[in-house]
Amino acid sequence: KAGVTQTPRYLIKTRGQQVTLSCSPISGHRSVSWYQQTPGQGLQFLFEYFSETQRNKGNFPGRFSGRQFSNSRSEMNVSTLELGDSALYLCASARREIRDGYTFGSGTRLTVV
Amino acid sequence: DAKTTQPPSMDCAEGRAANLPCNHSTISGNEYVYWYRQIHSQGPQYIIHGLKNNETNEMASLIITEDRKSSTLILPHATLRDTAVYYCIVRVSGTASKLTFGTGTRLQVTL
Numbered sequence: 678k679a680g681v682t683q684t685p686r687y688l689i690k691t692r693g694q695q696v697t698l699s700c701s702p703i704s705g706h707r708s709v710s711w712y713q714q715t716p717g718q719g720l721q722f723l724f725e726y727f728s729e730t731q732r733n734k735g736n737f738p739g740r741f742s743g744r745q746f747s748n749s750r751s752e753m754n755v756s757t758l759e760l761g762d763s764a765l766y767l768c769a770s771a772r773r774e775i776r777d778g779y780t781f782g783s784g785t786r787l788t789v790v
Numbered sequence: 791d792a793k794t795t796q797p798p799s800m801d802c803a804e805g806r807a808a809n810l811p812c813n814h815s816t817i818s819g820n821e822y823v824y825w826y827r828q829i830h831s832q833g834p835q836y837i838i839h840g841l842k843n844n845e846t847n848e849m850a851s852l853i854i855t856e857d858r859k860s861s862t863l864i865l866p867h868a869t870l871r872d873t874a875v876y877y878c879i880v881r882v883s884g885t886a887s888k889l890t891f892g893t894g895t896r897l898q899v900t901l
Contacts, residue, residue, distance in 0.1 A: 681833075710888065720834070720877075720891035733888050767833050769889075778824060779889065781833030 679703065681770050681782035689788045695756040698785045702749050702770030708732075709751040710779065711743060714765040723766075726751055727773070758789045794878045799896040802872075808865040810895050812878030815859040820882050823854060824889070825863045827874040834877065834891075837863065868899045 682701040690696050702709050710733075711723040722735040726745035743753040749770075755762055765786050769779040795813040802808040814823065824839040838845055838852045840861075845852040851864040865872055877894040 712889075712891075719893060720889075722888035722890070725888060735888065765831070769833070778826070778836030778839060779834075780836065783833050784831075 681768055681780050683766075683768050683782035683785050685785060686783065687786050687788075689790060690758050691790055692758055692760060694758050695754060696758060696787060697752050697754045698766055698768075698787070700751045700753075700768030700770075700782060702751070702768075703780055706770035706772055706780070707749055708771045708773060709745055709749060710769045710771075711751070711753050712767040712769065713737075714767060714784070715761075715763070720767070723753065755787075760789050763787060763789045794880055794892050796876070796878055796892060796895045798893065799898070801898050801900060802865075802868045804869055804899055804901055805867055808868040808872065808897055808899070810863040810865075810876050810878075810897065811860065812863070813860045814878070814880045817858050817880050818882075821880045822882070823852065823858075823861045824879045824881065825850070825852065826877045826879065826889075826891075827872075828877070828894070829871075829874045837876075868897075870899050870901070873897060873899045 684699045708727045710725040712720050714720045724743050725733040729745045740756045745751045765784045767784045769781045771779045822839050822841050825837040826834040828834045838850050840852045854861045875894040875896050877891050879889050
């Protein structure tokens, strides 16, 4: 079956710009989570959506936002980009009852210059 | 979620068993132990999880001590493709919620 699809794979943006990343979960998975990975901070939870509602949120500034559509696809947006936002952004999907764990996508590597 | 402690790195010869330990002394009764791994520049991959009984699947075995304060992930015949960072996570199962990743163990499998 198809895995979690993230687009684009690579992105270069300039400070101050905004960016939108997309995630298509595995068919039937209704939960989508987003993570940021940097060399200094490791993997950090951003937020989780379930049935179009944000159910959990990590400790990130309001510049980071997301949404989920009725087909479970999700987008995350980062406004007013800073150099420190350069990271690998990972999306993970799961069924409501995650007995088998999350399935992660390959990520979007964002570079802010 | 309970905190976990893992060694920062380990080496293993190809073909031998890799035993990766994890301490989770503050684990609660309803928290499961999950293992994920991350191969360089890829997303983390789910390996296995368990509550209190030992578990085995096609990828690995999970041994949880009787007091549940520690566990060991066993890769029975490590290959070069098993070189990755392995994360041990404890959390409540049944509802989707965040995963708290620590620094993990970097496993290097060598010839």
